Amino acid sequence: MEHKISLYQVALQQLDDAAKLINLDPNIHEKLKYMERILIVSVPILMDDGSLKVFQGYRVQHSTVRGPGKGGIRYSENVNMEELKALAMWMTWKTALLKLPLGGAKGGITVNIKKLSPRELEHLTRRYTVEILNLIGPTRDIPAPDMNTNSQTMAWIMDVFSMHRGETTPGVVTGKPIEIGGSLGRNRATGMGLYFIIREMANKMGYKFLELKYIIQGFGKVGSVIAEELFNVGCKIIGTSDSTAGLYSPDGLNIRELIKWKKKGNSFKDYQEKGVEIIEKEEILTKTCDVLIPATTENQITSENADKIDCKILLEGANGPTTPAADKILEERGIVVIPDILANSGGVLVSYFEFVQDINAYFWDLERINNEMRKVLLKALEDVYHVAQERNISLRKAAYVLAVSNVAQAIKLRGFYP
Ligand code: GLU
Numbered sequence: 001m002e003h004k005i006s007l008y009q010v011a012l013q014q015l016d017d018a019a020k021l022i023n024l025d026p027n028i029h030e031k032l033k034y035m036e037r038i039l040i041v042s043v044p045i046l047m048d049d050g051s052l053k054v055f056q057g058y059r060v061q062h063s064t065v066r067g068p069g070k071g072g073i074r075y076s077e078n079v080n081m082e083e084l085k086a087l088a089m090w091m092t093w094k095t096a097l098l099k100l101p102l103g104g105a106k107g108g109i110t111v112n113i114k115k116l117s118p119r120e121l122e123h124l125t126r127r128y129t130v131e132i133l134n135l136i137g138p139t140r141d142i143p144a145p146d147m148n149t150n151s152q153t154m155a156w157i158m159d160v161f162s163m164h165r166g167e168t169t170p171g172v173v174t175g176k177p178i179e180i181g182g183s184l185g186r187n188r189a190t191g192m193g194l195y196f197i198i199r200e201m202a203n204k205m206g207y208k209f210l211e212l213k214y215i216i217q218g219f220g221k222v223g224s225v226i227a228e229e230l231f232n233v234g235c236k237i238i239g240t241s242d243s244t245a246g247l248y249s250p251d252g253l254n255i256r257e258l259i260k261w262k263k264k265g266n267s268f269k270d271y272q273e274k275g276v277e278i279i280e281k282e283e284i285l286t287k288t289c290d291v292l293i294p295a296t297t298e299n300q301i302t303s304e305n306a307d308k309i310d311c312k313i314l315l316e317g318a319n320g321p322t323t324p325a326a327d328k329i330l331e332e333r334g335i336v337v338i339p340d341i342l343a344n345s346g347g348v349l350v351s352y353f354e355f356v357q358d359i360n361a362y363f364w365d366l367e368r369i370n371n372e373m374r375k376v377l378l379k380a381l382e383d384v385y386h387v388a389q390e391r392n393i394s395l396r397k398a399a400y401v402l403a404v405s406n407v408a409q410a411i412k413l414r415g416f417y418p
Contacts, residue, residue, distance in 0.1 A: 007086035007298055013324055015089070018400035021393070027416070028408045032092075035085055037061040041131035043109060045123050055124060059107035059132045061141055062088035065410045068139055069105030070095055070348060072146025072175075073153070079108040083298070090319055091348070093403035094341045098380050100352045105141050107132065113148050125153050129160040136161065138171030138358075144351050145175040145221075147297065151187065155180060171358045174351035183354035185369040186347075190317070191225025193346015196374045198226075198291060198315050200381055201338055205313070212290035215239035215311070217281075219268070222317045222344065223295035224259060231255035239284045245269035246284035249276045286310060294321035301326045309335065316340040331394050339396035341403060342384055349373055 043055040061069040071091035092104025154173040170181030202209035236252035244267040286308040295317030306326035388398035
């Protein structure tokens with residue numbers, strides 16, 4: 001059994017590995033282990049039944065050395081400080097890997113949104129925003145959607161921030177609705193990014209990407225988009241899952257039908273279609289395929305199931321889906337892992353485009369968004385691939401080498417204050 005370590009411990013271990021590989025200055029290493037700033041807030045809400053409930057909220061900034069903090073806000077029962085510290089640190093690496101002038105941050109509220117009414121959810125978001133008001137802002141820290149938050153959540157945050165400032169401030173968040181300064185393509189950006197990356201990577205490895213068989217764990221904002229993009233060009237998706245069940249079909253699932261099914265509020269456990277087998281959601285990860293795309297949450301591929309993973313390429317749609325112990329097993333077994341900080345960085349990349357468009361008050365068309373996205377992602381993939389080949393290390397280690405070096409260089413140039 002894998003020794004249970006917190007997500008933050010995982011992030012620290014990855015930083016240590018990178019530090020060794022790049023001979024990182026010990027002072028810079030020491031600095032990078034810590035969060036710059038953590039704010040824990042109580043979010044009291046008068047519930048619809050008249051009772052008062054207090055939720056715990058957080059905003060964590062790991063690094064603002066390369067620019068304002070950047071990272072999502074998640075609403076989940078599992079939100080806790082150790083998780084957010086890791087996720088904030090990963091955002092620092094993600095923005096640094098793409099060379100965006102942004103840092104790394106993350107926030108969230110420990111809450112099960114299924115238990116809230118629409119009014120309660122709005123009040124929760126608005127009160128949370130007030131509590132973190134002094135920490136966020138277009139030049140300080142810019143939140144975005146993450147698990148269980150969306151463009152509506154961002155609209156409320158922007159509204160509260162703007163009301164308190166006395167001026168409309170679209171740049172305080174990204175992932176906003178288009179009507180109030182959002183960017184085209186932001187909703188689908190993470191999935192689109194995965195699509196650009198897998199196409200290119202399959203090519204590099206000498207595979208015909210259209211002939212590969214895909215399994216996608218999760219059918220939410222990320223999973224359903226990569227599924228749809230692959231399906232639209234004729235790829236075979238032989239398995240997927242939601243929180244209720246896994247669906248498996250060796251002949252390929254009809255993704256368009258599945259999207260319609262989910263839009264109606266249905267669950268996969270009730271899906272009935274000839275040739276489609278309903279299985280346990282965990283089982284989907286260990287079915288044979290060419291490309292496995294975990295797109296739910298962290299710690300899905302562990303030492304418990306890593307030896308049963310049966311794919312050629314693991315494309316990390318989620319943040320931190322693979323534990324370090326599992327990573328090692330996969331590496332020994334020759335499975336190529338495209339790491340989260342590269343694979344799913346399309347989301348924050350289009351967030352950056354949104355930030356740029358808001359500053360200029362000039363908005364791009366979707367073609368430009370997708371072209372620029374592809375260009376930046378493929379360049380990052382090329383850089384990572386090159387380092388991996390040159391140093392004979394995994395893509396994850398190579399991505400860390402580049403990302404941590406970029407952050408270290410910024411710290412070195414700015415120096416330690418005072
Ligand atoms: N929540 C997304 C992530 O984990 C996007 C963050 C952002 O756009 O700032 O990368």
